Amino acid sequence: MTTAKTFAEISTLRERNALAVKEAKDKGLRVVGTYCLYSPSELVVAAGAIPVMLCGTSQNPIPAAEKVLPRNLCPLIKSSYGFAATDTCPYFHFADLLIAETTCDGKKKMYELMGEMKPLHLMQLPQLQDDAALTYWTGEMKRLKSRLEKEFAVDITDEKLRDAIRLVNDERRSLKEFQDVCKHDPAPISGMDMLTVLHNRGFSIDKQAAIDLVDRLTAELREMADTGISPFKPATPRILLSGVPVGIGSDKVARLIEECGGSVVCFESCGGYKKVDPIEENGDPLAAMADRYLQIPCSCMSPNQGRFNLVEHLVREFHADGVVDLTWQGCHTYNIESYRLKKHVQETADVPFLQIETDYSESDTDHLKVRIEAFLEMISRPKRAGKNPVEPKTA
Amino acid sequence: MVSVGIDIGSTATKAVVFDGRILGHAMEQTGWDPKDAGFRAFRSALDKSGITEDWVGSIVGTGYGRVSLPIFTSRVTEITCHARGAHHLDPATRTVIDIGGQDCKVISLNQDGSVADFIMNDKCAAGTGRFLQVMAGILDISLHELGALAADAEPAPLSSMCTVFAESEVIGLLARGTAKSSIAAGIIDTIARRIQGLAGRVPFRDTVSFTGGIAQNGDICTIIASRLGTRLHVPVGPQFVGALGAALIGFDES
């Protein structure tokens, strides 16, 4: 584990904040649960409520979820639903309202069931990124705004919204700077520790405090990088982890990559780099938000060129030696997209690519280890010898 | 310097002794104790090579049991080892198909024998030696007979690649009086289709080497080759390719 001082503070945020949420609720604060990167937390903040990410990343509630949901469904959906059905997530328990989107089929049908347990506002997300879609999506932003105003009896003024945008933009800046420390070679922090920070900081009820904390950690890590402190060696293969959302509990593949001798230098997924682009602060706030959110390159979009571009860019920026594309079993969109992503990566970045399809359980750990180790061998044998791992293209 | 490669697979454990050329090799059943099988194969291969342990400079372990032997000087996955071994036996090799007891893989090689890309089957026994074993068992014949029986037969359609479902499908076909030979051909075709599916995911270039114990069965090779529409090169001792690769890697690195 990293020796950076602030890390310990952040890694316990999740537990400590469960209590803080309860206290905040007792004082009359409202809590809004979200499940997806498309949920505009600025609106929640502007409504004076606390947004919390409820996306299920644990295997524990999955058996309970399978009493209702089909077994061959994406584990993220089963886990999210399972926490709700068993009432074992304090953050779900305290939520006054849930925001959900029509992203993939599994999620939107699951939300129909979840809506029977708690008030749930469903945003209809268009699945392409053109002007007509933007007009529609802006309408959906307005609908959410009205719902929040009505639900919490507040007025969301443009001014409040601008303040919220500035705050969440600062959060994005802070998260980007934090992740960017891993551009340093070797990275000053392991991928597992980075994931712990990205995951746990989301449970903070005070956004500004969480930003300050992450900024402090980033400063410490930069200093470590400057003095050459790193858990890795210069020859350690640097891996970009792309694909479905990962968090603590669904970290199996990130963990195995590092146990097998790699370094996860970047998470392209929703809790990681997909999240860092800021919203335009001038002009109409709702329109600016709609515009930014619609650009998120999730595999539920078609086409989804943005993701290919993002991965290509990240491979270069983070000097990745290989790309691992993690796709959950039952996730058609990411699983299918993996084929084209592989092609794109090989054509533009010339680094090896490995798709891993798995779930939250540990049953395939040994099997995955062989593949991950072989992938790392494929990178590190030539890397140690100072050769390019991929043979030059013949004209 | 003498280097030994030991490949502890789910069914068989193989060892190869190498010092610039192959001095000897041995195979043992893995059974329930991979560690013991590793030692047995090691000793037996040394005996056959006529050398003692003191001569050995490196022992590289591979295969699913690679974690279990304390004597290993290093461990390398079977993917890298198969590539290295197949390339050594035929430097023109650019693709390796390996059917092991518990998995099956297609490996794409660079010109120098290093791995360019690979794909392995997921979790289940579909397309593995185990699958063939179980199916031959239902037909009450040996693996060898399975191939011979299938040789000229029209494959019966088997839709399932999953061992459990294929089992009931085969029993159903038998009950309906379908000829054993065409069921046998259907079973092997299932494996061939599985490999075809994997092969489409990685660069698939000639020369294609086919490794693993199943490759010894000429009839099975022919069926798979025709399904893939390519020639399959079967090296001498196809089940020793992983162990040889491990020995070569140990030899290179010391």
Ligand code: SF4
């Ligand atoms: S992957 Fe897509 S659906 Fe899932 S959280 Fe991210 S944006 Fe939402």
Ligand code: SF4
């Ligand atoms: S991982 Fe795939 S299937 Fe699961 S919620 Fe996200 S988009 Fe849907």
